[in-house]
Amino acid sequence: MNTRFAMKFSRRSTILGGAALAAGSAAPARAQLTIDMTKPSFEPVPIAIVDFSGDRVGADIAGVIRNDLQNSGLFRSISPSSFIQRDVDASAAPRFADWRGVGAAGLVVGQVQQAGGNIKVDFRLWDVVVGQQATGLSFNSQPSNWRRLAHIIADAIYKRVTGEEGYFDTRVAYVSETGPLSSRTKRIAIMDQDGANNRYITDGRTIALTPRFSPTLQEIVYMAYPEDRTPPRVFLQNVDSGRRELLGNFPGMSFAPRFSPDGTKVVMSISAEGRTNIYEMDVRGRAQRRLTNSAAIDTSPCYSNDGTQIVFNSDRGGTQQLYIMSAAGGGERRISFGEGRYATPVWSPRGDYIAFTKISGSGFGIGVMRTDGSGERMLASGFLVEGPTWAPNGRVLMFFRQQPNSGGRAGSVTLAQVDITGRFERQVPTPTDASDPAWSPLIPQ
Amino acid sequence: MRTIKAFAAIAAMIFMAACSSNEQQAAAPATTTVTPGSVADFRQNVGDRVFFDTDMSVIRPDGRETLNRQAEWLKKYTNYPITIEGHCDERGTREYNLALGERRANAASQYLIAQGIPAARIKTISFGKENPDPPGSDEGAWARNRRDVTALQ
Numbered sequence: 094m095n096t097r098f099a100m101k102f103s104r105r106s107t108i109l110g111g112a113a114l115a116a117g118s119a120a121p122a123r124a125q126l127t128i129d130m131t132k133p134s135f136e137p138v139p140i141a142i143v144d145f146s147g148d149r150v151g152a153d154i155a156g157v158i159r160n161d162l163q164n165s166g167l168f169r170s171i172s173p174s175s176f177i178q179r180d181v182d183a184s185a186a187p188r189f190a191d192w193r194g195v196g197a198a199g200l201v202v203g204q205v206q207q208a209g210g211n212i213k214v215d216f217r218l219w220d221v222v223v224g225q226q227a228t229g230l231s232f233n234s235q236p237s238n239w240r241r242l243a244h245i246i247a248d249a250i251y252k253r254v255t256g257e258e259g260y261f262d263t264r265v266a267y268v269s270e271t272g273p274l275s276s277r278t279k280r281i282a283i284m285d286q287d288g289a290n291n292r293y294i295t296d297g298r299t300i301a302l303t304p305r306f307s308p309t310l311q312e313i314v315y316m317a318y319p320e321d322r323t324p325p326r327v328f329l330q331n332v333d334s335g336r337r338e339l340l341g342n343f344p345g346m347s348f349a350p351r352f353s354p355d356g357t358k359v360v361m362s363i364s365a366e367g368r369t370n371i372y373e374m375d376v377r378g379r380a381q382r383r384l385t386n387s388a389a390i391d392t393s394p395c396y397s398n399d400g401t402q403i404v405f406n407s408d409r410g411g412t413q414q415l416y417i418m419s420a421a422g423g424g425e426r427r428i429s430f431g432e433g434r435y436a437t438p439v440w441s442p443r444g445d446y447i448a449f450t451k452i453s454g455s456g457f458g459i460g461v462m463r464t465d466g467s468g469e470r471m472l473a474s475g476f477l478v479e480g481p482t483w484a485p486n487g488r489v490l491m492f493f494r495q496q497p498n499s500g501g502r503a504g505s506v507t508l509a510q511v512d513i514t515g516r517f518e519r520q521v522p523t524p525t526d527a528s529d530p531a532w533s534p535l536i537p538q
Numbered sequence: 539m540r541t542i543k544a545f546a547a548i549a550a551m552i553f554m555a556a557c558s559s560n561e562q563q564a565a566a567p568a569t570t571t572v573t574p575g576s577v578a579d580f581r582q583n584v585g586d587r588v589f590f591d592t593d594m595s596v597i598r599p600d601g602r603e604t605l606n607r608q609a610e611w612l613k614k615y616t617n618y619p620i621t622i623e624g625h626c627d628e629r630g631t632r633e634y635n636l637a638l639g640e641r642r643a644n645a646a647s648q649y650l651i652a653q654g655i656p657a658a659r660i661k662t663i664s665f666g667k668e669n670p671d672p673p674g675s676d677e678g679a680w681a682r683n684r685r686d687v688t689a690l691q
């Protein structure tokens with residue numbers, strides 16, 4: 094999967110934009126091709142994405158870009174059937190009036206060229222309002238990488254318009270669920286962020302849960318029952334080779350694993366004799382160290398973005414609440430004080446928020462709070478919503494949503510995505526019922 | 539093998555009853571048709587599960603009665619090692635419920651050990667909320683899902 098990805102980034106400056114730039118600079122730049130997603134209200138940016146010229150895959154590339162941007166909730170992809178200018182030349186300035194005429198603030202054009210067994214893909218984002226090029230990039234890669242190229246282009250557009258890093262060139266690991274509840278198959282799958290290239294990582298013979306990516310995406314850790322009636326263990330598995338190994342040989346049950354931001358450690362829970370504590374394991378040397386020592390349930394540990402702290406949930410105070418401690422253990426302090434039980438804390442890759450699952454009388458919710466516990470905001474709620482995971486830009490979350498079981502039949506379980514304002518939620522398509530999503534970092538280029 | 543033997547015994551008894559008298563078969567309560575010391579005997583006449591309150595792992599009085607019967611039976615039939623499975627209802631998070639199931643299984647294990655069952659005969663395992671039985675999403679189903687199941691090996 095992680096085929097070597099040779100790519101040249103050559104940022105096109107104003108090769109063609111000279112004239113347009115001069116024209117554009119006369120008018121003050123109205124900020125219509127930019128969006129501040131943290132503002133309480135905004136209109137999605139209307140954007141026209143023309144099928145890339147030069148090769149049949151060009152239409153597919155444009156389709157992936159449209160889908161990515163539309164699904165972010167920040168863009169409105171204008172239907173190609175309404176386009177006025179039909180003869181767009183990817184290497185020349187467009188007729189801006191035609192694109193203003195269809196209500197576009199941005200226009201994306203591109204072309205695909207065969208280049209000695211590789212494909213060369215160029216694209217430009219035009220600021221239609223101002224009448225000048227906003228950004229443009231050129232890539233060279235194997236033809237089979239066309240979907241990744243499309244996601245990388247969508248990320249560049251997203252970044253230029255929002256000022257935030259994109260998150261489209263990423264993958265999602267999750268638990269695929271099939272069969273009746275009495276004998277449910279739960280196996281780990283990995284797919285692209287948009288649902289493409291789905292494949293299975295475990296065989297489904299025994300239950301496997303809670304997959305988490307390493308920072309390089311080369312490995313995942315997860316919990317699985319080694320045999321049907323053997324207590325769960327944490328496994329480390331190479332995604333490409335499929336080679337898997339037991340991570341640690343603790344008495345009792347080990348579960349809830351998660352990598353440190355630098356990938357050198359895995360933190361997890363170990364249960365024995367009714368107590369559940371948090372341990373850290375060195376991935377290479379396999380040295381293990383106990384980080385909490387309580388008679389309570391300490392679980393769902395997650396490192397801070399800088400790796401110096403760990404947030405986890407514990408019922409040591411009577412009910413399940415969120416606590417932060419030093420990554421070396423110690424200095425434990427409670428940060429959640431609202432009504433209800435708090436669980437599955439995940440530290441934002443940006444370091445500004447902690448997302449969590451909250452259980453209260455009215456049901457389940459997904460929320461965020463600042464890392465000191467203040468400023469709690471709920472983003473989604475339902476009969477059962479659980480397990481938030483951050484997009485690498487820290488501005489979008491994925492989680493899972495389960496409907497009630499009825500008549501002996503399992504309620505549907507689906508992945509959902511929501512932005513940090515809670516304004517825009519959508520279902521993420523999966524081939525089967527799906528739970529426990531884990532969003533990868535950006536795929537290394 | 540034990541399961542198969544138990545079923546064979548049940549079938550034979552029903553067959554014999556049918557031969558001798560139809561009235562007798564109809565009158566016989568189900569509990570008399572299992573072989574003492576069998577898995578079916580344990581499940582039907584002793585009870586293989588105890589139930590818990592929401593988010594709790596304290597053995598309730600009704601659970602203590604069941605575990606007392608289990609201890610008595612296990613002392614009589616000493617050939618079975620057991621595995622105590624801890625389960626939860628779906629109204630908790632996955633990882634927390636795995637730990638809660640372990641705590642519930644451990645509570646029953648400690649109770650049986652205190653009644654004189656050797657610790658070496660007992661294994662525990664948690665299934666968290668992964669194996670609901672029955673598969674409902676109402677108070678009644680949740681109450682039955684918060685359980686320990688003692689499985690004879």
